[in-house]
Amino acid sequence: MLFTSYAFIGFLCVGLIIYRLAPVKARPYILLALSYYFYAHAGVWCVVFIVSTSIVAYIVTVKMDKQAIARKRYLAEMKDVISREEAREYKARDKRSRRRVLIVGLVLTLGLLAVVKYTDFTITNINSLLDLVGSESRIPLAGILMPMGISFYIFSTVGYMVDVYREAVTPTHNPFHTALFISFFPQLVQGPISRYGDIKEDLLNPKPLKADSLKLGAMRVLWGFAKKLIIADRALIAVKAITGDPEKYSGAFVVAGMALYALELYADFTGGIDITIGTAQMFGIGVKENFIRPYFSKSVAEYWRRWHITMGTWFADYVFYPMSSCKLIRNISGALRKSRLPRRAAQRIPVYITSAVVWFATGLWHGASWNFILWGMLNFAVIMISQELEPLYDKFHKKFRFSTNAVPYKAFAATRTIVILSCLRMLDCYGSVGTTFGAFGSIFTGSPAVLFDGSMSALGLTLFDYVILLLGMLTLFAVSMLQRKGSVRTRLLSAPFALRACLLIALFTAILLFGAYGPGYDVGQFIYNRF
């Protein structure tokens, strides 16, 4: 079910009514039923995957928890009987045993994701290798369809299992609760990747709902719809036209495409998350933010702390940090420390290695093809280079007495970040590595005049559309500026009724009138929906 569809709006209304009328104790079960209904809408076969994931997660987490409970009880009972050594030995044994359970869980869940998502990618690469060595044989593609949201919910499940292993969180012993955490429907479309500890109170132990949560949530959903329908779907038309014919639309068009895509991706992704968080809020459940004004970032590193935040923190907590202290990296670090390399390099290299691996995985997670992997590695390269250039920047700033807090500098830094990222994102738009580099190269040979000779009207958008996009962009900017001082919606709630009513009605009308939906528009799928 797409968020921006009549079906979803109907589903949301009916679901909310049922949820709010139901007794508080029954709500998690109702939410689970709603989530499965929502998911089944994408295809009943999808439900099989998510249910089996829930079963695996349930069995693994409960087993680990039981083992942990048994350990604690044993140690408490035997406190005065066994020695410190023996206790430590026992703990280590218990840890190893729980780790084995965790590994089974990881294999079954990540394995499922790998098979569903990366089989054809692997086969294609093997076939290319076969071609390279001159062999005639080819492995046929499996053509496995990817169920909606699998990349997101497998990641939250993995997070849950690891958190239980680390004893950072106590798992639920109610299989329906486990299922609900994994299948909570607003997150199935494009995340965010929730942590069990953050969401379990609201989700599994709901309190009576506050009136404000409905209003705030509804406002956020409305805002998300506006971004998605008015801005994202409109810009997507031009982006598709430009990237669909790279030979015709080269040179300055590529730049236009990059700019439009930057706007489109932002409106689409943040709009979708607005709908996700707003919907959850209407059900009384708090979901963590996934974006914090990312286009105000002054560096690519900062951008990745503000864009798709839950993905960043997931990779950090479950891949980056653990890998930093894993045996292999430790050995490398030790070897480098003892070598004749300067200390700074010896310290940095293991970190860069870990970082490269994380970015490789990030790229791979975004899509099963080389252009995404390259995109991930390029992000890593940019961050690494800016890290290494930091001492240079510091010297520069000191010499020219630039305050990094001055507005012109911040604007420059933000623009630079957006430009770099737009270039990297071309790998996302153009699909293939070759086409992307070709398109990028053509920027330097093309003339900007083509943008003004009327060709932009041939992309499927008229002047009217561009004006709407511009106004939309300015509105987004204005709202983001306002947001820096605090939630706009909360302030709106305490504003006079007339103002609130006018703004919301105007927004609603704008969506109806200016939304790029209906016959004549391609229903733009959320970009991250292929996950």
Next chain:
Amino acid sequence: MEEYLDTIKQIIADLHPELDDEDREGLVADGILDSYDIITIITQLADEFDAVITADKITPENFDSARAIAELVDEILND
């Protein structure tokens, strides 16, 4: 804990030679250590002391001073 403290101070000094006092507080609160520094410290600690610091232990309080880091290592190794 003292055995770790000196090494930790050395690591911090290597990362930020401009610092006057490696023993100071507020390494995270004042923005002196960034995420790359923290990772470097973690890797070094794992390498030199076999102290594996998990994600849940990576908090601003635990890394705010060399002393705090040393205490963290102590806690992990003696648990």
Next chain:
Amino acid sequence: MEKKGLALRILTVGCTLLVATLVLACLQRLVTPKYADGNMAEGGLIASYYDSEKSHDVIFLGDCEVYENFSPEVIERETGLKCYIRGSAQQLIWQSYYLLEDTLRYETPKAVVFNVLSMKYNEPQNEAYNRMTLEGMEWSTAKIASINASMTEDESFITYMFPLLRYHDRIRDLNTKDFEYFFSSPELTTDGSYLREGVVPAHNIPIGKPLESYEFGDTAWEYMEKMRLLCEEKGIRLILIKAPATYPYWYDEWNSIVSDYAESHGLSYINFLSRLKASGLSFDTDTYDGGLHLNKTGAEKLSAYFAPILKELVDDETAGIIDKLGGHVESDGAPTEGPESKSDAADEMTESPESTSDKEPGNGSQTDTGAYDGFSFTYKTLNLYPGMKWDETVAAQLGEPISYFEAKSCVFEGIDRMYTYPGFEIDTSPDGTGVEAVTTVYLLDDSVTTPEGAYIGCSKSLVEKLYGDHFGPEENSLSYNKGGAELKFVLKNETVVSICYGLSDE
């Protein structure tokens, strides 16, 4: 005090909602098409019925072949019968049925005249035509049922309840008519007809290509039966007709099916295509668009011819007509009646097998037209395939066509074009972005072959040998898919009678 506060709040919220609804209703009215600016008046036809005096003797149902080809004024003048044409652009059979139900809410005519062309459509066709037929209906169970039966896959019922959701984009195209007719509707017709002036003679009419099946679909039959039974129930005489038009092609096989049906159920069926001489119609003078529809003169001529026949059928229960003969308008505009046109073509085919050696070679090296790797037909080193853009360079390379035919779709500017070359025909249509693109390539006779070597008149086994495994119902067609194109061979008695390249459904 609390109660006062609550009451005030409810009042405020209520008023706000009211105002908001009003604003949205006004916007909705503003963007809804009024069909008053001359180039899409057809959209307003259905609604015009409700302004008429509901005491009609005969109701006509059907598509543009009905509302452009008949003149109720002439019929009334000749016979005194009052007629109303409840026609609309590309009206589908279930839409006709529900319009009948809708009409019966107001009056019960003595007879209903229904143009059977729509039996060839078994599925929802086109959202825009749906709008033009459905939106004008007053809300009733008939309208709801008609909407549900007509909606294409991407349509939603809610957009019919709130047309703002469908027409919102017109906000940028508002014109004076939208404001002028904000409260009222323009008067487009008093009797449901929409007659046109002008003369464009018919020529180069393409012959119908053999189909793999001439059966009408189940849904079409379902509604045909419903219509018949409803008329029977209400004591209405149901008269089936086929209006005279050059295109779409009315196959003799279809004609037989309809006349058999009419005969076995006691209905009348008049095929005006077999009565062209009798009616005095000439496709040189009586059509304004090359034979697709009659002009005002033609419509009046046809109505004057039809009027006494209609009067007799209405007045005399025992009278009945079943036209069994098919009829077609030939390329030079002269009418032919009867099925001989088909048997001529069949004779031609049986003569050719020995001349395989001097066929146009369709294979050999072809100029690569980019990444296309599906089935294509080659002519003069040019690759022709469904989906390719049709522009001057392609046309120039092919040279002057032997003949050219334009078939304007009922209302919209999109024109289907047919270019006939030696041995083959190319049909084009505007694609999604308005660019003319090839939709189908037909091989017309055995002077040409496919690049792989198949030709009209060859055997089924040759096709299987050349192309291998096929899909599609085996009895009278073999279909092959490659690269987005479907290559279809229609068979009759194990021999290929038609070859066409079309867009694959996938």
